[in-house]
Amino acid sequence: xxxxxxxxxxxxxxxxxxxxxxxxxxxxxxxxxxxxxxxxxxxxxxxxxxxxxxxxxxxxxxxxxxxxxxxxxxxxxxxxxxxxxxxxxxxxxxxxxxxxxxxxxxxxxxxxxxxxxxxxxxxxxxxxxxxxxxxxxxxxxxxxxxxxxxxxxxxxxxxxxxxxxxxxxxxxxxxxxxxxxxxxxxxxxxxxxxxxxxxxxxxxxxxxxxxxxxxxxxxxxxxxxxxxxxxxxxxxxxxxxxxxxxxxxxxxxxxxxxxxxxxxxxxxxxxxxxxxxxxxxxxxxxxxxxxxxxxxxxxxxxxxxxxxxxxxxxxxxxxxxxxxxxxxxxxxxxxxxxxxxxxxxxxxxxxxxxxx
Amino acid sequence: xxxxxxxxxxxxxxxxxxxxxxxxxxxxxxxxxxxxxxxxxxxxxxxxxxxxxxxxxxxxxxxxxxxxxxxxxxxxxxxxxxxxxxxxxxxxxxxxxxxxxxxxxxxxxxxxxxxxxxxxxxxxxxxxxxxxxxxxxxxxxxxxxxxxxxxxxxxxxxxxxxxxxxxxxxxxxxxxxxxxxxxxxxxxxxxxxxxxxxxxxxxxxxxxxxxxxxxxxxxxxxxxxxxxxxxxxxxxxxxxxxxxxxxxxxxxxxxxxxxxxxxxxxxxxxxxxxxxxxxxxxxxxxx
Numbered sequence: 001x002x003x004x005x006x007x008x009x010x011x012x013x014x015x016x017x018x019x020x021x022x023x024x025x026x027x028x029x030x031x032x033x034x035x036x037x038x039x040x041x042x043x044x045x046x047x048x049x050x051x052x053x054x055x056x057x058x059x060x061x062x063x064x065x066x067x068x069x070x071x072x073x074x075x076x077x078x079x080x081x082x083x084x085x086x087x088x089x090x091x092x093x094x095x096x097x098x099x100x101x102x103x104x105x106x107x108x109x110x111x112x113x114x115x116x117x118x119x120x121x122x123x124x125x126x127x128x129x130x131x132x133x134x135x136x137x138x139x140x141x142x143x144x145x146x147x148x149x150x151x152x153x154x155x156x157x158x159x160x161x162x163x164x165x166x167x168x169x170x171x172x173x174x175x176x177x178x179x180x181x182x183x184x185x186x187x188x189x190x191x192x193x194x195x196x197x198x199x200x201x202x203x204x205x206x207x208x209x210x211x212x213x214x215x216x217x218x219x220x221x222x223x224x225x226x227x228x229x230x231x232x233x234x235x236x237x238x239x240x241x242x243x244x245x246x247x248x249x250x251x252x253x254x255x256x257x258x259x260x261x262x263x264x265x266x267x268x269x270x271x272x273x274x275x276x277x278x279x280x281x282x283x284x285x286x287x288x289x290x291x292x293x294x295x296x297x298x299x300x301x302x303x304x305x306x307x308x309x310x311x312x313x314x315x316x317x318x319x320x321x322x323x324x325x326x327x328x329x330x331x332x333x334x335x336x337x338x339x340x341x342x343x344x345x346x347x348x349x350x351x352x353x354x355x356x
Numbered sequence: 357x358x359x360x361x362x363x364x365x366x367x368x369x370x371x372x373x374x375x376x377x378x379x380x381x382x383x384x385x386x387x388x389x390x391x392x393x394x395x396x397x398x399x400x401x402x403x404x405x406x407x408x409x410x411x412x413x414x415x416x417x418x419x420x421x422x423x424x425x426x427x428x429x430x431x432x433x434x435x436x437x438x439x440x441x442x443x444x445x446x447x448x449x450x451x452x453x454x455x456x457x458x459x460x461x462x463x464x465x466x467x468x469x470x471x472x473x474x475x476x477x478x479x480x481x482x483x484x485x486x487x488x489x490x491x492x493x494x495x496x497x498x499x500x501x502x503x504x505x506x507x508x509x510x511x512x513x514x515x516x517x518x519x520x521x522x523x524x525x526x527x528x529x530x531x532x533x534x535x536x537x538x539x540x541x542x543x544x545x546x547x548x549x550x551x552x553x554x555x556x557x558x559x560x561x562x563x564x565x566x567x568x569x570x571x572x573x574x575x576x577x578x579x580x581x582x583x584x585x586x587x588x589x590x591x592x593x594x595x596x597x598x599x600x601x602x603x604x605x606x607x608x609x610x611x612x613x614x615x616x617x618x619x620x621x622x623x624x625x626x627x628x629x630x631x632x633x634x635x636x637x638x639x640x641x642x643x
Contacts, residue, residue: 065448071447071448071451071452073392073451073455118627118630118631121630121634122586122630124447125384125388125389125390125447125450125451126390126582126586128390128392128451129390129392129578129579129582130586130630132575132579133579133582133583133623133626133627134627136579136619136623137620137623137624137627140619140620140623141620143616144616267575268459272455272459275452275455279452283448307467308463308464308466308467309463309467311459311460311462311463312459312460312463312464312467314456314459315456315457315458315459315460315461315463316456316460317456318452318453318455318456318459319438319453319456319457319460322442322448322449322452322453322456323438323441323442323449323453326448326449
């Protein structure tokens with residue numbers, strides 16, 4: 001380990017037995033999910049796409065609010081800008097939708113810089129509403145973009161979606177129709193994005209920077225006193241999460257292939273649902289959003305027919321969870337069992353210390 | 357002359373936004389709580405008034421007077437039994453609980469009253485106007501602005517001239533010490549939210565008489581209220597009125613140039629103030 005004397009009998013470790021089992025299980029699960037399109041129907045693939053993209057959004061909101069202490073309710077700004085930049089790349093610049101997804105991430109990153117500049121002037125709850133106002137500004141500005149459909153929106157050109165990278169190959173190799181091949185391609189991209197997101201956030205939290213991040217969240221004054229630059233950490237977390245959210249937004253709209261300002265900048269779809277997923281699963285943990293998105297999907301499948309009662313129920317469940325079990329379902333599980341699948345806490349072992 | 361008219365309309369619209377914002381400002385000043393469901397409570401009060409108008413055949417003013425105690429009680433119960441449990445050093449619980457409340461309230465209203473636009477019946481007053489020589493000014497916008505001033509004077513009197521106001525200020529400064537002096541912070545907070553709901557009822561009355569409303573418009577009202585509070589500077593009620601006027605002016609002038617720019621112009625004015633005066637125009641509170 002860096003920074004430790006070589007002769008020390010002590011060792012700093014974050015690994016646990018559960019985390020080693022998780023690592024093996026995660027690889028097996030990933031392999032299973034990669035080959036899923038070979039035997040799963042189109043409906044399941046579309047459901048999995050929804051679950052995986054919501055998981056990415058939830059992980060990035062969790063990074064922002066659960067680790068960075070920045071409670072944003074304006075994440076729809078980055079979903080929308082990512083999606084619109086991808087549409088712009090395809091419609092205005094004639095790009096292929098797949099590389100245009102990257103453009104979506106970059107666009108979200110760029111608009112996040114002035115957003116942070118304004119929003120960081122507001123503290124706590126006012127930061128939350130400030131991010132929402134900025135998202136509204138972007139929605140109203142994009143509604144003026146006549147080339148991208150203005151207020152009513154537009155669709156991806158049929159030629160662009162039909163000739164999308166790799167779809168022909170997938171259609172041939174798996175012997176499916178072009179439209180199904182497109183779903184499989186976006187599913188694989190969502191899977192890759194979700195896996196990369198979880199791996200990157202886990203790696204970040206185990207690094208020195210992750211330690212600094214938790215220190216700022218738990219006590220900004222104490223963190224500053226040991227040399228952590230709290231302002232820089234806020235910027236880092238905000239921009240990282242904007243980039244990831246923008247990528248997810250662009251990917252979601254490659255699959256949807258139709259955009260409008262009200263849908264792409266929807267506070268319900270891209271922030272309220274995401275908050276619900278993180279809160280119910282357990283904020284401030286990597287496991288929380290994973291559990292949350294599964295619960296959310298099950299609730300949606302059960303209650304979606306009830307229209308507005310469904311959203312009413314989500315709101316009430318969110319309130320109850322926040323009051324009764326503020327650490328969510330995963331918080332309850334770790335409290336009882338002490339299991340951590342993605343441990344980030346550093347423990348000292350070796351030497352005269354006994355590991356328990 | 358059209359510009360004078362636009363500016364007068366904008367200033368008067370600011371009165372409505374100040375009414376939206378006064379309750380938010382009051383609650384934040386005393387307990388550092390931002391109620392994200394504030395706009396939805398305004399819409400809820402508007403539906404309550406509408407319900408009383410249609411069921412009992414009352415005028416909107418009488419109906420609002422009847423709705424006020426109901427809203428007062430709602431605010432008291434809400435704060436006492438729900439929001440007080442979320443207060444603390446962590447900002448997440450109050451934000452997320454009131455956000456959940458906002459979603460639940462919007463959808464309950466949608467289920468109860470449908471998505472159709474509604475309006476409070478106003479009779480002759482909605483079209484009545486005063487001829488001020490160069491321009492005509494609507495009676496209703498004038499009443500709204502007058503009510504905003506009355507509310508702000510009233511709240512300031514309450515704050516600085518009464519025993520309850522002293523308890524508000526003491527709890528705001530230091531709840532622990534205040535509780536040593538025999539004040540129960542939980543009860544004081546409940547009274548503050550209850551009083552904020554009275555202002556919400558008044559705001560709902562004017563909202564419902566001046567424009568159409570439906571269950572989805574709450575969050576936008578919250579945003580206007582929030583912008584008025586931030587532009588004015590935290591802790592200053594007169595500042596909140598000034599903030600409301602700035603948003604109202606920006607929106608009316610924006611709309612005069614291009615109807616599609618109305619809302620955007622208000623947001624841009626807010627961002628400009630945030631850029632040049634991050635603590636607002638008349639900051640009083642330290643936090």
